[in-house]
Amino acid sequence: MNKLRRNLPPLASLLPFEAAARLESFTQAAEELHLTQAAVSRQIRALEEDLGVRLFERRHRAVFLTETGRDFGRAVTAGLESIGARAADLRGQPRSGEVVLFAELCYAFYWVMPQLSDFHQRQPRIDVRVTASTMPVARSHEDFDVALQTSGRASGNHVLAFTASDEVFPVCSPAYLEGRRAPLSPADLPDHDLLHHKVEPQDWLEWDDWLEQLGLDLRVGRKGAVFDSYPVLIQAAVEGHGIGLGWRRAVEKLLQSGSLVRPFEEGVVLRQGLSVYRRDGAQSRPEAEALLSWLKARLA
Numbered sequence: 001m002n003k004l005r006r007n008l009p010p011l012a013s014l015l016p017f018e019a020a021a022r023l024e025s026f027t028q029a030a031e032e033l034h035l036t037q038a039a040v041s042r043q044i045r046a047l048e049e050d051l052g053v054r055l056f057e058r059r060h061r062a063v064f065l066t067e068t069g070r071d072f073g074r075a076v077t078a079g080l081e082s083i084g085a086r087a088a089d090l091r092g093q094p095r096s097g098e099v100v101l102f103a104e105l106c107y108a109f110y111w112v113m114p115q116l117s118d119f120h121q122r123q124p125r126i127d128v129r130v131t132a133s134t135m136p137v138a139r140s141h142e143d144f145d146v147a148l149q150t151s152g153r154a155s156g157n158h159v160l161a162f163t164a165s166d167e168v169f170p171v172c173s174p175a176y177l178e179g180r181r182a183p184l185s186p187a188d189l190p191d192h193d194l195l196h197h198k199v200e201p202q203d204w205l206e207w208d209d210w211l212e213q214l215g216l217d218l219r220v221g222r223k224g225a226v227f228d229s230y231p232v233l234i235q236a237a238v239e240g241h242g243i244g245l246g247w248r249r250a251v252e253k254l255l256q257s258g259s260l261v262r263p264f265e266e267g268v269v270l271r272q273g274l275s276v277y278r279r280d281g282a283q284s285r286p287e288a289e290a291l292l293s294w295l296k297a298r299l300a
Contacts, residue, residue: 013047014076016040017055021073022156023139026063032139077157085281098127099287102144104153106230107274108132110250112148119294126287134229136203137277145288147277148295150247151270152203158277161292164299166273168205171246171260172237184263186216193242194224195233204230205268210245213268234260249274249299274299 019029020040030037048055055069065073103112108130116128133140137147138156149155151163170184176193184192189207197204208219224242227233234251237244238259246260248267254260276295278288 009047009050010043013043013050014080016043017047018073018076018080020044020056020063021065021069022077024063024065028139032141081281097125097287098129099146099285099291100129100131100142100144101291102131102133102137102140102142102147102149104149105132105134106234106247106250107148107150109231110234110253114253115298118298119291122294123290126290128291144279145282145285146291146295147279149275149277150203151272151275153275155275155277157280159280161276161278162296163272164274164276164296165269165271167248167267167269168210168245168273169248169262169267170243170264171234171251171255172243172263173240174258174261175240176237176242177261177263180263182261182263183265186211186214186218186264186266189218189220189243190223194220195236195242195244196222196224196226197230197233197245198222198226198228205245205270207245210268214266247273 016029016033016035016039019032020026023029023032026040026044027037029035030040033040044055051072053068054066055072056063057066101112109132112130116130119126119128131140131142131144133142136153136155137144137149137158138154146161147155147158189211194207196206198206205213208221211218211220225236227236230250233244234246234254236242237246238254243263246255246262251260255262276292276299278292282288
């Protein structure tokens with residue numbers, strides 16, 4: 001009997017297990033793989049029966065890896081990533097002269113795209129392919145060379161290249177301020193229409209966090225409109241629907257054009273607000289190194 005066939009567990013169960021182990025959630029694994037939660041649960045149950053061990057502790061509506069599950073998860077992830085990397089090499093991706101940048105959606109839209117012409121002028125022989133996503137890089141299965149996202153978001157095993165500062169401050173449209181005396185004071189916030197960015201997990205600074213970092217004993221909760229997309233929140237601010245928190249890297253062009261203004265003088269500086277990563281296991285490529293050097297200079 002073929003030794004691999006005898007030793008390997010059911011192959012169909014490995015992708016659901018890898019996703020569930022990485023995310024410690026059957027529900028999130030199902031969403032990522034476009035399966036039902038029940039299908040993921042069945043595959044993992046079949047894997048546990050084949051191995052004769054428990055890989056997850058199931059408590060109420062949550063799951064937690066056992067020590068055996070965590071150890072097996074590392075082995076499965078390493079094996080699948082090795083196969084995936086070799087398959088990508090055989091497909092010839094990325095091509096010579098091309099570099100792939102994975103970027104958090106708001107930064108891809110508001111910061112990367114307006115800046116790219118400078119890179120192309122400096123590196124005319126290198127094409128940059130931008131992959132924009134609302135997911136953290138740890139949950140992406142896209143091929144990439146370099147990743148850019150808000151610090152604190154899940155990054156998996158990808159290698160941190162450097163961090164960069166950012167600043168968070170309130171923004172609104174000039175029209176919203178008509179008839180109001182500026183600059184405003186944080187004490188005025190409860191009297192205004194506030195725009196909130198709610199994500200899971202909440203790895204973006206929200207109003208109460210921002211006020212706390214300023215050292216103010218004031219909380220506003222979730223009073224106002226709530227958005228799960230930061231670009232939509234920014235557009236709502238541009239259209240005059242209220243005041244939102246602006247990340248300087250993302251809103252700089254809108255401030256320069258006059259589409260947004262700063263109604264408050266206060267701001268919170270995040271010394272490590274952004275993180276830039278090399279893809280885990282990727283070989284060094286001159287195209288990727290050129291992009292990393294450019295990003296570091298532009299974000300300095």
